[in-house]
Amino acid sequence: MTRFDAADPETRRALYADAIAAHRERESQFLTIEVDESSLEGNPAVAEHGIPWLQFADDTINLDCTNDELERLKSLLSDFPAFSIDELTRPENADGINVRLRATTDPERIAQFLDAAIQTVYVLPEATKVWAVEV
Incomplete structure (x- = not known):
């Protein structure tokens, strides 16, 4: 990977x-x-909850979200039938919800979902820059 x-x-x-x-x-x-x-910059909701991230391992996608973001995620899943919520965790000592999704599909479809999640769940613009920070 270069x-x-x-x-x-x-x-x-x-x-x-x-x-x-x-x-x-x-x-x-x-x-x-x-x-x-x-x-x-200019997104107060994200500033309040930190920098959005997504993790992938063993056909599982992991992300943190607010209640509103979770509703947008659930709506997004209707466009991606190979993905389903596997677990929701609401830690007592943290704001928000940790979501684990099962992703039983090929890397290209997972990539499409990740991109849609960045834009839809976190309401970020099409020109949003992302990093692969750990591979």
């Missing part, structure tokens, strides 16, 4: 698919995708 960031839908999806392939080839513990902080 690039670790992308800022438009097509290159982000390619980045996600390449990162998933690298993660599997390296047999690493997990893959972490993080939104670039510069993409969050």
